[in-house]
Amino acid sequence: MAASTNRRLVDAAMTLFAEQGFESTSVEDIAARAGVGRTTFFRRFPTKEDVVFPDHDGLLEKVGARLATGTAATARTALEEASGIVLAHYLAEGETARQRYRLTRTVAPLRHRELASVHRYFRLFSHHLRAWLGDAPEAALRAELTASSVITAHNHVLRSWLRGETEDPEAALSAALDLALTGLEPRRAALPGPVTVVVTTGTTDVDAVVGQVRRALLAPGSGPGHGVPETRERPAG
Structure with missing residues (x-):
């Protein structure tokens, strides 16, 4: 029942934002369109901005749970699958994800909220990478660089899909992560040539x-x- 109510509120909000704009839509408008009271809205979403990002915390938990099962030996697979979890979530949202994308391009508070969520992912990925790299040379720097690369690769592919520029986002993400993770493997000293x-x-x-x-x-x-x-x-x- 709670999930159904949440879905109605999100759908109502997205429809109203498209019809009359984010700033011109009130919480009362959203609740009325969804067929619930104002109090019901605030039980589920603390602010109007939260209804635009309804599943963010749960998604972050899923990603964290996947990364927590990774090890130094399986780091690449963990990063790829964690990124895939996020992409699959947006693909399942379909038009709602595209509506959110349009809103965040034009509404400054939503754009700031989105940037804050990206930073949360950065901290999560960096944390696990730092643990996996252990005492490797420049581990802290490599962890941050790799986390940034993974998030950039994912967001590039996601934006391409949201704009209708790619028909196979899963394959595009795989290719993008191949580029992003080239620096994850430890560097090896070059082998000497033939010796006389x-x-x-x-x-x-x-x-x-x-x-x-x-x-x-x-x-x-x-x-x-x-x-x-x-x-x-x-x-x-």
């Missing part, structure tokens, strides 16, 4: 040693993957 070791004794001319190194490098089987050629110069006599 020259061991020489005596006072042999440098040019002679260089010549022997050249011949060793050009000899069959001395290329990369064929071991380390070793040149030894011994004194005559």
